[in-house]
Amino acid sequence: MNALKHDALPLQYLALKILFDLVQRFNLMNKVVEDRPRKRIAKTESVIEAFELIKCFLHSEEESMLTLSVEGFTKLLFLNRLPEKPAREVLKTLMLLSAFPADEKNEKIRQILIVFFPAYISIAPKRNRENIRKAFTTSIVEAATAPKDSLLSTVNLTTFMEFFLWELVVQDEGKEKKQNPGIDGSSGRSSARLSNIQGSTLHHEKLAEDMLLELASTNNLKAEKELCRALAKLIFIGTDGDTLKKLRFLSGHCSGKVKDKTGVKSIRKFVETIENAGEKDWSGRCAFV
Numbered sequence: 001m002n003a004l005k006h007d008a009l010p011l012q013y014l015a016l017k018i019l020f021d022l023v024q025r026f027n028l029m030n031k032v033v034e035d036r037p038r039k040r041i042a043k044t045e046s047v048i049e050a051f052e053l054i055k056c057f058l059h060s061e062e063e064s065m066l067t068l069s070v071e072g073f074t075k076l077l078f079l080n081r082l083p084e085k086p087a088r089e090v091l092k093t094l095m096l097l098s099a100f101p102a103d104e105k106n107e108k109i110r111q112i113l114i115v116f117f118p119a120y121i122s123i124a125p126k127r128n129r130e131n132i133r134k135a136f137t138t139s140i141v142e143a144a145t146a147p148k149d150s151l152l153s154t155v156n157l158t159t160f161m162e163f164f165l166w167e168l169v170v171q172d173e174g175k176e177k178k179q180n181p182g183i184d185g186s187s188g189r190s191s192a193r194l195s196n197i198q199g200s201t202l203h204h205e206k207l208a209e210d211m212l213l214e215l216a217s218t219n220n221l222k223a224e225k226e227l228c229r230a231l232a233k234l235i236f237i238g239t240d241g242d243t244l245k246k247l248r249f250l251s252g253h254c255s256g257k258v259k260d261k262t263g264v265k266s267i268r269k270f271v272e273t274i275e276n277a278g279e280k281d282w283s284g285r286c287a288f289v
Contacts, residue, residue, distance in 0.1 A: 009062065009064070013064060017068060019050055019054050020054065020068075023054075023076060028047050029051060030081060054069065058090070058094075070094065070109050071112060073090050076090075077090065084131075092138055094116075095132070095136070096142070098117070099156045117132075118167065130203070132168065133206060136164055137211050140160070141214060141220075143157055143160070144220070144223045144226040144227075145222060162233065165230075165234065168203040168204060168207065169203070200237065201237045201239065204234045204235055207234065208247050208270075211227050211230060212250035213250070215227045215228070216250070221259060224257075224260055225260040228258060228263035228270070229262065229263070231251075232267070232269040235273070236277040251270060255267055
């Protein structure tokens with residue numbers, strides 16, 4: 001760990017690679033959870049310190065270190081080598097990295113993440129969609145409230161929302177899978193307005209509740225605006241009456257506090273979507289807007 005903190009870049013790179021290999025090979029982070037009840041304090045603290053150190057490199061300005069960190073953490077997540085809380089912390093950062101503006105510096109990172117997220121969901125769909133859902137709302141708020149001189153302020157939240165909301169729809173087995181428009185947004189917003197998706201929107205229903213509760217508690221105008229924009233993109237297929245009733249109540253509570261014009265328009269659209277979901281037979285057909 002001293003090499004990571006103090007040595008020259010080539011040695012830091014080597015040290016970081018070794019640490020990722022050790023965590024992956026010996027499942028060190030999950031063993032921390034096992035060791036805590038056994039009072040193995042020294043071992044536990046050293047592993048946590050190492051994890052916090054390597055996590056910092058997800059914010060590195062050095063391209064090679066950032067790329068290595070992304071590669072390392074995607075492997076750890078894919079192999080389920082991180083406990084629940086650390087996994088969601090890392091996942092949130094990777095989700096935001098995926099929506100940074102395209103340039104030569106981050107092109108490789110974006111390519112890694114475009115492949116990673118669908119694969120990550122496919123290996124454990126229920127657990128990993130839940131992880132992404134729980135990281136989604138905090139990611140939006142963090143990007144929306146970032147200072148102007150922060151890299152987070154450059155995150156393309158429209159691309160971010162459309163990509164991950166697509167991944168949170170559980171498409172029906174046996175049906176032809178619709179292709180995600182992609183993190184890079186190369187297909188354009190018009191083709192991201194997806195139609196004829198068939199499947200379950202349970203995660204959208206849970207996400208709506210998450211975002212409405214966050215909207216009710218925040219006083220940041222930018223966060224309000226982006227949360228409302230995300231709410232307007234949600235879809236509901238076969239949602240039960242009790243869930244729709246709860247969402248109507250929460251949205252009614254939030255509507256009066258939203259001041260931003262775009263936010264007001266978006267939350268009205270969300271309310272309309274809820275009403276339509278309750279009145280119409282969707283028959284598994286819906287559209288992103």
